[in-house]
Amino acid sequence: MAANKNLLVLAGDGIGPEVMSQVRRVVEWMDKRRAVRFDVTEDLVGGAALDVHGVPLAEATLERAKAADAVLLGAVGGPKWDDLPFEKKPERGLLALRKEMELYANLRPAICFEALVEASTLKPEVVAGLDIMIVRELTGGTYFGEPRGIFDLPNGERKGVNTQVYTTHEIRRVAAVAFELARKRGHRVCSSEKANVMESGVLWREEVTKLHGEAYGDVELSHMYADNCGMQLVRAPKQFDVIVTDNLFGDMLSDVAAMLTGSLGMLPSASLGDPDETGRRKALYEPVHGSAPDIAGDGKANPIAALMSFAMCLRYSFDLGDDADLIEAAVKAVLGSGIRTGDIMATGAKLVSTQEMGDALLAELDKRAA
Structure with missing residues (x-):
């Protein structure tokens, strides 16, 4: 150097x-x-x-x-x-x-080392050889959206507010990171959101799909609701290669994936900008x-x-x-x-x-x- x-x-x-x-x-x-x-x-x-x-x-x-x-x-x-x-x-x-x-791009690999297969709470055949990369959007969504706060209501109650908000640019740039990583791995990306109940999820799915069609046709793209993704991570985790998701769901799904490996003490992460x-x-x-x-x-x-x-x-x-x-x-x-x-x-x-x-x-x- x-x-x-x-x-x-x-x-x-x-x-x-x-x-x-x-x-x-x-x-x-x-x-x-x-x-x-x-x-x-x-x-x-x-x-x-x-x-x-x-x-x-x-x-x-x-x-x-x-x-x-x-x-x-x-x-x-x-x-x-x-x-x-x-x-x-x-x-x-x-x-x-x-x-x-x-x-904006948080990379969390979940790798199950052969020597630690028995440390996982799942059956060895489910986690042996596991190698997943979760790409979590890190600077938008519920954790940073406005308005936010705890507000007093006229009836004496209080209201807690957090706003889930994403723009086209925020979605496309983190999706591009996921597609690029997939090109160096198994050429598969699963995009996870809640498009069935959230408008931000609808936008997320539409923009990831558009970007895929424009520049990453060589990578297989699938979509999965975040709750199902959590279930699939503990049912059949090796179906995944790269998962890309938003800030809130990424926080939860990456911790689920972490425990597949046996211990949070084993898992690194990287947070990258442009x-x-x-x-x-x-x-x-x-x-x-x-x-x-x-x-x-x-x-x-x-x-x-x-x-x-x-x-x-x-x-x-x-x-x-x-x-x-x-x-x-x-x-x-x-x-x-x-x-x-x-x-x-x-x-x-x-x-x-x-x-x-x-x-x-x-x-x-x-x-x-x-």
């Missing part, structure tokens, strides 16, 4: 700092063993930012995120901040990053698992999702597919050797701490780079 790439690390709250410390070890390993060099800076987000700055995302932190080549985030939230007003909650920091960086004139995309990478405050500080957290998120960063932000493959292969090998954190523990396996899982992965990387 001609120049160092700039990474901003936002470890956040709960187990975020623990898993991100293992990512930092792999970043340093890449520097020493693969000549893939990064300039790494750290900052605060979520509850950690609230404690220092009084807001879940400081303006200076947002500007650093916009300027970085990629952002690595751990997790946000925890019971310490539960009683804060809605606009001050730690999660607002993450939502602000997604919105202000215009990260490429600029140089081809660079603003991007944020984070594990799906959240802050898990019940085990924070105990050394029990599974760092694999965070490490796999870094592998996605190498692949999608820096076009370093070989290095991403190396990390993913090391994860597969370590799991295959029977090393487990508590969330994926199995009979006969070796229970390890967060740090020890990092040790095992670095040892495997050393072996493969020798």
Whole structure:
């Protein structure tokens, strides 16, 4: 690489700092063993930012995120901040990053490693070999639509309002990401909405269909109502290749898909914006698992999702597919050797701490780079 790439690390709250410390070890390993060099800076987000700055995302932190080549985030939230007003909650920091960086495409792979087939609550034959990519629209829909709020009514009751709203542009750009990904996978996209009861779903289906006809005829397109999609994910998940859906349904369906693999601690994600004139995309990478405050500080957290998120960063932000493959292969090998954190523990396996899982992965990387 001609120049160092700039990474901003936002470890956040709960187990975020623990898993991100293992990512930092792999970043340093890449520097020493693969000549893939990064300039790494750290900052605060979520509850950690609230404690220092009084807001879940400081303006200076947002500007650093916009300027970085990629952002690595751990997790946000925890019971310490539960009683804060809605606009001050730690999660607002993450939502602000997604919105202000215009990260509209959230990529959530759901892969069931062979060694973890028994960790899923579904039958092995249902999940063995599972490899799904869910593409969730991230900056529109119910989470950002206006009007929104809690309003007092004349009769003394209150009314809570959230608005589901999408434009043609918002739908087409995230659908294009899904079609492009499908071209590199199984050439199948399932678009999921509720066109049977929601006008926004009707528009979603119409625009995805139009885009498919205009530019992606080589990819098979199907449509499925979101409730049925949730059912099909637990009935026959391997029927799917790429699923594209809106913000609210994507939030729910991706968590359903996550548990097919056995643990939220295994799943990474990428949130991408549009490429600029140089081809660079603003991007944020984070594990799906959240802050898990019940085990924070105990050394029990599974760092694999965070490490796999870094592998996605190498692949999608820096076009370093070989290095991403190396990390993913090391994860597969370590799991295959029977090393487990508590969330994926199995009979006969070796229970390890967060740090020890990092040790095992670095040892495997050393072996493969020798």
